[in-house]
Amino acid sequence: MRLLGTMRINDMDNLEIGGCDAVILAKKYGTPLYVFDTALIRERCASYTKTFKSSKTETEVIYASKAFLTLAMCRLIDEAGLSLDVVSGGELFTAMKANFPPERLYFHGNGKTVEELITALQYNVGTIVVDNEFEIEMLQYLCAELDKRVKVLLRVNPGIEAHTHAYIQTANNDSKFGVSIFSENIYELIKSIHESYYLDLRGFHYHIGSQILDHNSFVKAIESMVEFIDKVRTDSGYETKELNMGGGFGVYYSEHDNDLDIEQTLTAMVEAVETECKTRRFPIPKLLIEPGRSIVANAGTTLYKVTATKETYGGRKFIFVDGGMTDNPRTALYDAIYEAALANRMKDETDTTFTIGGKCCESGDILIKSIQLPYPKQNDILAVASTGAYNYSMASNYNRIRKPAVVFVENGKSKVVVKRETYEDILRNDL
Numbered sequence: 001m002r003l004l005g006t007m008r009i010n011d012m013d014n015l016e017i018g019g020c021d022a023v024i025l026a027k028k029y030g031t032p033l034y035v036f037d038t039a040l041i042r043e044r045c046a047s048y049t050k051t052f053k054s055s056k057t058e059t060e061v062i063y064a065s066k067a068f069l070t071l072a073m074c075r076l077i078d079e080a081g082l083s084l085d086v087v088s089g090g091e092l093f094t095a096m097k098a099n100f101p102p103e104r105l106y107f108h109g110n111g112k113t114v115e116e117l118i119t120a121l122q123y124n125v126g127t128i129v130v131d132n133e134f135e136i137e138m139l140q141y142l143c144a145e146l147d148k149r150v151k152v153l154l155r156v157n158p159g160i161e162a163h164t165h166a167y168i169q170t171a172n173n174d175s176k177f178g179v180s181i182f183s184e185n186i187y188e189l190i191k192s193i194h195e196s197y198y199l200d201l202r203g204f205h206y207h208i209g210s211q212i213l214d215h216n217s218f219v220k221a222i223e224s225m226v227e228f229i230d231k232v233r234t235d236s237g238y239e240t241k242e243l244n245m246g247g248g249f250g251v252y253y254s255e256h257d258n259d260l261d262i263e264q265t266l267t268a269m270v271e272a273v274e275t276e277c278k279t280r281r282f283p284i285p286k287l288l289i290e291p292g293r294s295i296v297a298n299a300g301t302t303l304y305k306v307t308a309t310k311e312t313y314g315g316r317k318f319i320f321v322d323g324g325m326t327d328n329p330r331t332a333l334y335d336a337i338y339e340a341a342l343a344n345r346m347k348d349e350t351d352t353t354f355t356i357g358g359k360c361c362e363s364g365d366i367l368i369k370s371i372q373l374p375y376p377k378q379n380d381i382l383a384v385a386s387t388g389a390y391n392y393s394m395a396s397n398y399n400r401i402r403k404p405a406v407v408f409v410e411n412g413k414s415k416v417v418v419k420r421e422t423y424e425d426i427l428r429n430d431l
């Protein structure tokens with residue numbers, strides 16, 4: 001397992017994260033446990049704000065909160081000076097409760113409800129990223145009712161097939177997100193938003209997919225987008241002020257992932273916009289990006305207790321743990337590949353191939369299909385790395401399993417930021 005962030009092996013041969021011994025964390029807080037290396041989150045935020053710069057225009061980094069959001073995470077992102085992308089009433093509510101500055105909020109989503117839009121307007125959310133004609137009409141109506149004007153970005157689809165899992169591509173021609181830049185009515189739509197008294201059209205948003213490890217897809221999207229905003233200027237007289245290029249920057253999960261050099265990618269993206277705009281004599285818009293996964297994925301580690309081992313009649317050796325697809329559905333959903341280690345035996349030889357199975361009543365409840373580990377004993381602690389993104393945020397209560405606690409670790413100190421669910425919590429809304 002690659003040691004990421006502040007991970008190291010301590011004198012006891014145990015895994016240490018943020019100066020805290022993982023075995024002690026498991027004992028103190030129970031398992032499964034989501035552990036977050038907050039120094040690594042801060043480092044990633046700082047690296048984004050430092051690298052995503054242009055001498056020719058303003059830039060802004062927005063954290064895509066769907067990757068991982070809690071009140072404590074909101075505060076951390078606020079302190080790091082990033083803005084926040086929310087995509088539902090629940091994410092918005094979390095941001096509001098954390099007193100996240102509303103002007104730095106971007107409200108996304110292809111299916112926003114009337115209630116969500118009202119809440120966003122009442123909280124004076126900085127920008128609403130509108131997805132379709134219905135929403136645009138509804139938003140204008142609500143603005144009139146509530147006597148509000150709001151900044152908007154129109155989500156468009158540049159029709160780029162990014163090289164990633166089909167389920168996390170977002171910009172092919174049949175994607176549910178945004179309005180295609182090739183659709184016939186797009187110029188009319190832009191004109192109507194631009195002329196609206198209630199909506200202040202700042203520009204466009206696009207996002208081509210997630211876990212993209214090839215930087216050419218990002219540059220290709222920019223080329224289509226600048227061509228598009230140039231056409232928009234000619235066809236509807238609207239000059240784009242802001243271009244939000246979304247997130248999607250891929251991270252290391254296992255040796256199957258070639259490392260995307262994010263700093264190099266950001267520099268290439270800014271240069272591509274500058275060059276394309278210069279060629280077209282187009283003023284460079286303000287540039288925004290929305291990373292989620294690349295800020296938190298590598299900072300998260302899930303600790304499990306080994307409950308049993310089994311060798312099947314077919315010869316597969318299983319390690320069972322006290323969690324599974326309820327705390328990490330990504331292997332079942334996307335064939336994700338994770339690295340792991342026995343946190344209490346970091347120096348033991350990894351001489352046997354295992355499948356890590358979860359405890360849910362579901363054959364697809366596999367955390368890792370194939371991994372080399374030492375032969376485990378009951379109650380060994382299995383640490384699965386890079387679970388910081390889309391694990392806690394996609395966790396479920398299938399089989400009425402309780403969601404794990406979340407602990408932040410830094411400089412030898414640990415702090416619970418989300419309590420482990422209790423069985424009473426599971427019954428909370430049952431009548």
Ligand SMILES: Cc1ncc(COP(=O)(O)O)c(C=O)c1O
Nearest residue numbers: 064207210247248290291292293
């Ligand atoms: C609109 C939008 N912005 C940002 C993101 C964040 O993507 P990632 O976590 O891959 O950086 C997503 C998720 O794919 C998204 O849909």
Ligand SMILES: N[C@@H](CCCC[NH3+])C(=O)O
Nearest residue numbers: 066168210211330389390
């Ligand atoms: N949930 C996906 C990413 C989706 C990104 C949001 N549009 C994953 O775990 O990889």
